[in-house]
Amino acid sequence: xxxxxxxxxxxxxxxxxxxxxxxxxxxxxxxxxxxxxxxxxxxxxxxxxxxxxxxxxxxxxxxxxxxxxxxxxxxxxxxxxxxxxxxxxxxxxxxxxxxxxxxxxxxxxxxxxx
Amino acid sequence: xxxxxxxxxxxxxxxxxxxxxxxxxxxxxxxxxxxxxxxxxxxxxxxxxxxxxxxxxxxxxxxxxxxxxxxxxxxxxxxxxxxxxxxxxxxxxxxxxxxxxxxxxxxxxxxxx
Numbered sequence: 001x002x003x004x005x006x007x008x009x010x011x012x013x014x015x016x017x018x019x020x021x022x023x024x025x026x027x028x029x030x031x032x033x034x035x036x037x038x039x040x041x042x043x044x045x046x047x048x049x050x051x052x053x054x055x056x057x058x059x060x061x062x063x064x065x066x067x068x069x070x071x072x073x074x075x076x077x078x079x080x081x082x083x084x085x086x087x088x089x090x091x092x093x094x095x096x097x098x099x100x101x102x103x104x105x106x107x108x109x110x111x112x113x114x
Numbered sequence: 115x116x117x118x119x120x121x122x123x124x125x126x127x128x129x130x131x132x133x134x135x136x137x138x139x140x141x142x143x144x145x146x147x148x149x150x151x152x153x154x155x156x157x158x159x160x161x162x163x164x165x166x167x168x169x170x171x172x173x174x175x176x177x178x179x180x181x182x183x184x185x186x187x188x189x190x191x192x193x194x195x196x197x198x199x200x201x202x203x204x205x206x207x208x209x210x211x212x213x214x215x216x217x218x219x220x221x222x223x224x225x226x227x
Contacts, residue, residue, distance in 0.1 A: 032213055043219040090157050094213050100165055101146055101213035105157035
């Protein structure tokens with residue numbers, strides 16, 4: 001069966017510090033991968049998605065970036081965090097073409113920028 | 115562009131009450147439709163889905179029917195439990211490259227004993 005992992009679970013970082021959040025998927029190949037942010041009490045904002053290694057699409061301009069160095073690894077980064085980067089970050093995977101486009105979410109990382 | 119609109123919450127019900135959470139969508143083509151549920155402090159879980167018009171998705175007593183004529187996918191449950199308290203997200207996915215999913219804003223449900 002497929003599983004998705006995210007770490008760390010919680011993170012408190014000062015403004016201006018770097019960020020690296022990691023997401024890995026097990027039990028599937030060539031998944032589509034997604035990063036979302038959920039502000040407190042709000043809906044989901046799609047940040048990045050990837051259909052393959054090294055292929056990243058950005059949905060919103062911001063000081064965040066994403067990379068996919070391996071098929072089942074997706075990393076969210078920032079060189080300098082802003083207060084507005086606080087939120088709940090969710091990674092998700094979904095099947096590629098030809099299958100029902102369900103998304104399966106990780107447990108999330110709660111980021112607080114002080 | 116594609117969009118999802120769902121009723122604002124919070125919705126507060128007593129245990130065993132009937133639940134309806136409205137969801138309407140705007141999309142070109144024939145998207146797949148989903149309901150996801152988020153319990154406090156957790157990620158989202160798929161609750162149910164429907165991939166074509168008139169399909170009914172169901173799971174754990176929840177149901178939703180893909181209505182193309184009214185562009186709706188309302189979530190219903192005949193008798194809610196305290197354990198159903200969560201945030202519910204309606205979503206659509208267009209069948210384009212990358213399978214981007216559009217989520218509604220979420221509806222928080224509180225069920226009182």
